[in-house]
Amino acid sequence: LxxxxxxxxxxxxxxxxxxxxxxxxxxxxxxxxxxxxxxxxxxxxxxxxxxxxxxxxxxxxxxxxxxxxxxxxxxxxxxxxxxxxxxxxxxxxxxxxxxxxxxxxxxxxxxxxxxxxxxxxxxxxxxxxxxxxxxxxxxxxxxxxxxxxxxxxxxxxxxxxxxxxxxxxxxxxxxxxxxxxxxxxxxxxxxxxxxxxxxxxxxxxxxxxxxxPPSSTKRDIQLYISQRLEGVKGFGDREFTRLARKSDGLFEWARLACEHIEFAKDFLTERQRFEQLTHVEGKELLDNMYTMILRSIMGDHPDNSTINRFCSVLRIVLSTLKPLPIDSLTILHSAASQGHNHGDIATVLGRLGSLLSGISNQSMPVRPLHSTFHEFLTNRDRSGLFFVDVQDVNVDLAHACLQVMQQHLCFNICKLESSYVRNSEIADLAERIKNCIKPYLAYSCQFWVDHIRALGFQAGLAGEIKGILLNEKMLFWLEVLALLKLMNMVPSMLSIVASWLQDGHGDVSAAARDGVKFARMIGGVITESTPHLYVSGLAFLPESSILSRHLKAKFPRIARIVFDGAIGWPPLQLSMRGHTGSVNSVVFSPDGKKIASGSSDKSIYIWDAETGLQVGNPLKGCTDWVTSVAFSPDGKRIASGSVDHTIYIWDAETGEQVGNPLTGHSGVVKSVAFSPDGKRIVSGSTETICIWDAETGKGNLLNGHMGGVMSVAFSPDGKRIASSSSDDTIYIWNTETGKHVGKPLKGHTGSVNSVVFSPDGERIASGSSDKTIYIWNAKTGKQVGKPLKGHTNWVRSIAFSPDGKRIASGSSDETVYIWDA
Missing domain, CATH: 3.40.50.300 (P-loop containing nucleotide triphosphate hydrolases)
Structure with a gap:
């Protein structure tokens, strides 16, 4: 567990x-x-x-x-x-x-x-x-x-x-x-x-x-105050009642008032602090309380150095993406200050015990005791002199994280003795991780990219990233994330870094892209047994990769592949196994994070596109082969077509069936697609296509084809549908009226197996069993240019590039061709 x-x-x-x-x-x-x-x-x-x-x-x-x-x-x-x-x-x-x-x-x-x-x-x-x-x-x-x-x-x-x-x-x-x-x-x-x-x-x-009832709240607050201040000399019901009335129903104000009267580190007596509290005016009670407490700590007119120390420390406390204990905050603050001494963080925080938790316990994370204190400090209009500007804090935190990683990452950080043992079999691994990967290092390894992503490009930070990625520190970083079971984050993290880097840093960007491939190749393995990062992972780095050139020399005693080693990265990144029948359809989710696959085993699987791991249980309900799957534009639903003549809609997150199956076709459903707005689904079957309301399940059957409908596609604006058939034709349909637009597109001499609109909706491409690809004007229906010829067997599938300038085609001749569109 x-x-x-x-x-x-x-x-x-x-x-x-x-x-x-x-x-x-x-x-x-x-x-x-x-x-x-x-x-x-x-x-x-x-x-x-x-x-x-x-x-x-x-x-x-x-x-x-x-x-x-x-x-x-x-x-x-x-x-x-x-x-x-x-x-x-x-x-x-x-x-x-x-x-x-x-x-x-x-x-x-x-x-x-x-x-x-x-x-x-x-x-x-x-x-x-x-x-x-x-x-x-x-x-x-x-x-x-x-x-x-x-x-x-x-x-x-x-x-x-x-x-x-x-x-x-x-x-x-x-x-x-x-x-x-x-x-x-x-x-x-x-x-x-x-x-x-x-x-x-x-x-x-x-x-x-x-x-x-306000009377109940006032009574409870007065009781709270009377018990908290019971031992304060000279205080009685009169003082307790005044404070309760002043609280205006806010328990947090009452708590802060008691803390201030009892423990404030100033030169006032308890009576003077009481009078100070009861005479503070203004509608925003908590804001006024925070201002008064901070003035009692720093004085009514604190000098610039005092304010600077306070803001320097609090901007780090408020801006970390995960609360950290004082010792870790000290290390991050020191690294973020880049050598500028803004005072001891423990000294600054030690005076804020009534406002922050974790002050008296070095192992507890420091965080505002109440969310309103965070809101107060980061709003200039509310906090005034004590405003903490966190707008540019990501620069300092990104630098701090990279510095911490550079200084504290090391080989075999948890002293694992053998690659023959799985991590799960090491009895004291959790204790080793706790002792060896301190919170400041775990934080830096996990969140440095989040801070980078929030910034525009900065050459200085790019240089620091180079010191990690083109160094053995890259491996040490992966080692920590594997031990923390966070390897699934690495591909997206490094992809962000590669995109963030600008021209002039091609070697670092290449290392980041290589890191994405390396993490996908070895991530699952080293999560199971982390030493295999060095024992196996390094050995299988392709010779031409920039990581291989920079890292293998650092580890001269690792195993070497002396025969038939890879020169470049293999095209195959992941292999996902689970189906027990042929896989007939695969599709990426719109955000690229998941893959859905439909199979002859009557099931649909959802996979993590980064790790290749199965997400949830298979989606089961179809009574025959699943022939086609499609994600909705928002990625929340999956539509599937089946040999059992039905279309199912599934919740992509829970895996549960949404509503009843859509029925109406009298033959195999060979193709399904969502409209761009996700409100409709189109399906193709024997001699018919059907447009369905994705919410109600109501369908409108369209007849026209004289053979099985092999492929259907919505235009980018959702106003038209193209369908292709084994009758060698392509029809264009008006989605509102359900009538076909113009005459069928004819030219192919074999079954039209795939049809697709160009991204601008101006053209249609079709692939056929006659081994050709045709391009059509989507408005006039006329053929554009000559057929594209080159395949030696049926064209099974085609797709436009996002810019519409190229077409990819897949064929039964076992090749994929790229064409100038």
């Missing part, structure tokens, strides 16, 4: 729970919801409210009540705005937490990951939910007799709306498929995207902090 990603530091935080005696009404209400045995009780409850109103305290209190006090089964997951990829670990973390308490679930997940190892690396949250939680939990023999409580806190801090889109859909729709005794408590601010999903379903119970 340790192969499943786990979000460290995302669990219950006892310091965030409600103080004894506060929020009793809402906590009691939620406890009744948890223990209600009515099968109609909503499994999901959404608690919304403005920042600072105490949502997290309620969430962590419920988690503590159930898991700590009642020893119940559950999981708590707290989002954080800096942990940009934490959403990818939500369901894997919950699965591991539950498996630790449910033995049957643990056994089920171990068997699943053993049989489908790709699951341990996938970032597809829909697949994680279905395979790691929904399916195994609903199939447990005997079920789980007691309630299971899952707390998801601060969902609004999971990143941009697009990053939580699938999570919201799962919670709103798929959570109902869990056993009826499951309860999922979700807290967040009422952001539009979250509210839109949760408010539109009756399967989610809605609760809001705004609906709590």
């Amino acid at each position: 340790t192969q499943l990603a786990y979000a460290d530091g995302a669990g219950i935080d006892m310091t965030k729970t409600c103080l004894q005696g506060t929020r009793t009404e809402i906590l009691a209400k939620f406890k009744v919801w948890v223990t209600n045995t009515d099968s109609n009780t909503p499994r999901v409850l959404w608690l919304s409210g403005p920042a600072g109103t105490g949502k997290s305290a309620i969430a962590h209190s419920i988690a503590r009540w159930w898991m700590e006090e009642n020893k119940g089964i559950g999981s708590c997951f707290c989002f954080n705005r800096q942990a940009t990829t934490r959403y990818e670990r939500l369901f894997t973390t919950i699965a591991r937490d539950l498996a630790a308490r449910i033995p049957d679930l643990k056994d089920s997940l171990i068997k699943l990951i053993t049989s489908e190892p790709a699951l341990s690396a996938t970032a597809d949250v829909t697949q994680q939910w279905r395979k790691l939680l929904q399916e195994p939990l609903t199939n447990l023999a005997g079920g789980i007799p007691e309630p299971v409580v899952i707390v998801i806190d601060a969902l609004d801090e999971s990143g941009e709306a697009v990053s939580r889109r699938h999570i919201l859909s799962i919670l709103a729709k798929d959570a109902t498929k869990l056993p009826s005794n499951f309860r999922i408590l979700v807290t967040s601010r009422p952001l539009p995207d979250i509210g839109k999903v949760f408010n539109s379903t009756s399967d989610v119970r809605l609760e809001s902090m705004d609906k709590l």
